[in-house]
Amino acid sequence: AQSVSQHNHHVILSEAASLELGCNYSYGGTVNLFWYVQYPGQHLQLLLKYFSGDPLVKGIKGFEAEFIKSKFSFNLRKPSVQWSDTAEYFCAVPPSGGSYIPTFGRGTSLIVHP
């Protein structure tokens, strides 16, 4: 079964610091990958997605992620965080094979101090 690991459970940064959140997946075949974000009091929403093509994916609000197949990784990055980036971030893999169930990482709680 597919698994997704997010190694950073809690991250605390100051504004303007650079951000990188780790995400590793287990499946070695063709893989699609998503990052979702949940701002305080809001619904989970898609931040960015990778299906194929350019391994560097741009998302909303200045976020990007790089798919590195050899490392089974899809890390989320932002060069300079803002207080408004405080949120919970989830990495996910959509269903594959005969499954209907996406696989989510445990999530990373990011707090950005002004």
Added chain:
Amino acid sequence: DVKVTQSSRYLVKRTGEKVFLECVQDMDHENMFWYRQDPGLGLRLIYFSYDVKMKEKGDIPEGYSVSREKKERFSLILESASTNQTSMYLCASSLRNQPQHFGDGTRLSIL
């Protein structure tokens, strides 16, 4: 834009009550999901449905049931609510292999 609507943002019920959480999506998605979200545990899948009247257990189905009589509506039922079911409940819908769209969540407290 896809809209997933959960019937209540906050709900307070008593132990032993039968509780209904409703979810409606407006984009003709075949797949719908119910998760619970607890601090430190991420999202845990309770049930999902890939078609009308079709349902499959997720990781934590005990104490819950679901109903999908129409494509747009997916209901979660707590047969006899217990305090350990106090949680945030999230509904989501999607097309196969596409990103999910989530509702705002229902924060359920069982007293």
